[in-house]
Amino acid sequence: MKINISITDDHKMVLQGIQSMLNNTPEIKVVETYETAQETINGLEKQCPDVLLLDINLPDINGIDLSKQLLKKHSDLKIIALTNFEDISFVKRMLKQGVHGYLLKNTDKLEILEALKTVLSGELYLQKDIQKKLINQTPKQTFNNGLNIKLTRREQEVLQAISEELTTHEISEKLFISPKTVETHRSNIMLKLGAKNSVGMIKIAIENDLLT
Numbered sequence: 001m002k003i004n005i006s007i008t009d010d011h012k013m014v015l016q017g018i019q020s021m022l023n024n025t026p027e028i029k030v031v032e033t034y035e036t037a038q039e040t041i042n043g044l045e046k047q048c049p050d051v052l053l054l055d056i057n058l059p060d061i062n063g064i065d066l067s068k069q070l071l072k073k074h075s076d077l078k079i080i081a082l083t084n085f086e087d088i089s090f091v092k093r094m095l096k097q098g099v100h101g102y103l104l105k106n107t108d109k110l111e112i113l114e115a116l117k118t119v120l121s122g123e124l125y126l127q128k129d130i131q132k133k134l135i136n137q138t139p140k141q142t143f144n145n146g147l148n149i150k151l152t153r154r155e156q157e158v159l160q161a162i163s164e165e166l167t168t169h170e171i172s173e174k175l176f177i178s179p180k181t182v183e184t185h186r187s188n189i190m191l192k193l194g195a196k197n198s199v200g201m202i203k204i205a206i207e208n209d210l211l212t
Helices: 012-022 037-046 063-073 088-096 109-120 128-137 153-163 168-175 179-193 198-207
Strands: 003-008 028-034 051-054 078-083 101-104
Touching: 003 012, 003 037, 003 109, 012 028, 012 109, 028 037, 037 051, 037 063, 051 063, 051 109, 063 078, 063 088, 078 088, 078 109, 088 101, 088 128, 101 109, 101 128, 109 179, 128 179, 153 168, 153 179, 153 198, 168 179, 179 198
Parallel strands: 003 028, 003 051, 051 078, 078 101
Antiparallel strands: none
8 A cells, every 4th residue: 555645845946856755766755745834734634644844934824733733633643753963852842743754865866765664563664864863862860760661662672682682683573664764773773772883882771671
């Protein structure tokens, strides 16, 4: 089945460029494009896609506030920010509103497809450069003092496999997922735990009884 997506960006050339890039991708169908937040709100009332690729910088309502509005009305909608803004403050604000992914406009078709499949599986997708910035900015925290760590089932499986010293390739074969997806899960786990590397990740996981 095709993944139905809509795109919101206030630059026609950007919209046309993304459409052109995705048109020959059999897994994806671009059902609609919008240039403003209000057009997006009205359009999604008529036809809500599986995923909305959303720019943050819009002329009427910024993408951060728009995300909040849309996700309140359309609980099944997945939103991926597709923007030039790589400042971590924007990333955090978008994630706080419940968006499911964050991509920069220097991405390629393969990564967009990977992001779409990831968010539709219920996972968070962050472009690698964004992951690194978030991880490096995350302060050390004492997780066993009341902070609730919530890992998805797949993140728990990846964490367990990492603790068993399996390589990315071995984890990929064991869980029937791509190596790139394994690395995405690894980065998300590190972000959630506030770890800077795999050693720190396992140390925090042990301290908080996250391993079986």
